[in-house]
Amino acid sequence: MALSPMMQEYKKVKEDYKDCVLMYRVGDFYEMFFDDAVRVSKMLELTLTGKECGLPERAPMCGVPYHAVDVYVSRLIQKGQKVAICDQVEDPKLAKGLVKREVTRVVTPGTNMDLSAGDETRNNFLMSIVCTEDRFGVAACDVSTGEFLLTEVDRISRLTDEIYKIGPSEIICNEPLMMSGLDIDDLRNRLGIMVEAMDPRYFGDVICRKTLMDHFHVGSVEGLGISEFGCGVNAAGALLSYLFETQKTDLSHISMIRPYHTEEFMVMDGSSMRNLELLETLREKEKRGSLFWVLDKTRTAMGARMLRSWIEQPLLDKDTINARLDAIDSLNRNEITCAEIREYLNPVYDLERLAARISYKSANPRDLVSLKTSLQMLPHIKALLMELEAGKFREFLDSFDTLEDLSE
Known part of the structure; x- marks a missing residue:
């Protein structure tokens, strides 16, 4: 007996992505078959069922709802898997015969865009x-x-x-x-x-x-x-x-x-960074109690990631160090301005990751509202920064676009 037409198409796609778990869009679900289904059902504790495939025995199958796929993909990534997402690329109502499907992205540990459950102060490199x-x-x-x-x-x-x-x-x-x-x-x-x-x-x-x-x-x-x-x-x-x-x-x-x-930058080996508890404690591996935890008074995820990188890579050049210190001193001498800047930074979302989701065409309406809210803060922040005299801020303001046309 031959495989059913849909299973033949599945097998063709799987042949090109042998090293990945293939999530195959069928209606409102992403389904996995054969060895992938057996493996994933154990990893994610999903119910293993079967599907008619044209063979005497039903093909092992498990599936997840399309609207929750990112959660399940992230769980597979955490378990060291690579995941190929195969989507329907034409309207099923207009399709003649089988709905056309293509792999639209391959998710790996270093390309996972769904970091909602992770630490927003960390980069995913x-x-x-x-x-x-x-x-x-x-x-x-x-x-x-x-x-x-x-x-x-x-x-x-x-x-x-x-x-x-x-x-x-x-x-x-x-x-x-x-x-x-x-x-x-x-x-x-x-x-x-x-x-x-x-x-x-x-x-x-x-x-x-x-x-x-x-x-x-x-x-x-x-x-x-x-x-x-x-x-x-x-x-x-x-x-x-x-x-x-x-x-x-x-x-x-x-x-x-x-x-x-x-x-x-100052070269610090891994052992020194761990023993100094710069980013996490030695025993509990937690941020709380580390130098980063003590210093982190940032208002945005972007600022926290920048602070983390500064701690990981201490500067060595005297002029660069002094320029940074001058900027800090300028903020300390203008406490009211500094406090106002912090207030305007509070509503600012993670613009870097919002921009990435827009580029990926995966942004939802909530993301776009967050983007608008964030952009509306930029003119106020720029006006306050203009009151500061440090050279670092002057350089920064030359290229500071408030994007008012976009926020409108």
Whole structure:
């Protein structure tokens, strides 16, 4: 006996996504079949049933409601799975025969956009690493905020420090990294990072440069200020290619790449960061009781993430440190202005993640109301910042667009 037409289509899609749990949209549910159904039903404690498939035995099946799919996807991601979402891409009422379906995105630990249950003060980074004979190129991107970082290091110990500092949930790399001496098992088992070696085609010089130039609309990588990062450019290009392949969207919210040299910041190994309890306590692994908890008086999730990055990467350049201190001193000397700014920041939602959801076309009406509420605060915040004299604020105000036309 042959499989039913729908099951034949399912099998064709599954063939292209063998390493993923395939969630297949059928009516108001996302359904999983065969081995995926057996595995997922155990992981998520779902009822395992069966579906007629044209074979003598019913195909094992489990499913979840379409409106709650993000919750179930996040639970699978937390258990180390990759999930391919296959949606109906035409109106069932207009379809002749089978409804056309396509995989619209692949969700992995480093590309999970549903972070509602997580810590909003944390970034969710996907990291790409390219290992060459004498250097390591490192790129990291948080697709939920659009932040994109790039650097290079010259030895394994420095690479390990960068991984611990950035704290990615997923790493993609070229094959040489797996044999470089980096403790892959420790990354997977102790730190819970998904590590996967990718096909060499992702890391070619020409394709990586072209991917970056096309996305950022520049004529050369010099226009991005990253020409000095040889293997770092390859890491960044491979990361973008992976995102295009899995997210199947234009990623327009990733609008800039920020290169940096590790020498700009104080180097702290993972052991020192843990023992100093900078971000979490040593025993309970909780924020409460850490330095971050003591200092965090921020009003927005964006501010909290920035503070976290400042703690993780203490500055070394004297002029940069003094510029930051001058800005703090200016706020301290203008207590009323500072208090007013904090009041206007209170209603501001996480604009970075709202922009990402809009770019993904997954924003709901509540997100758009949150965006409008947040944007309406910007003119008031800019007016108050103009009362401050620190050079840091002056530089910032030159590029501060209040987006009043958008909020209206």
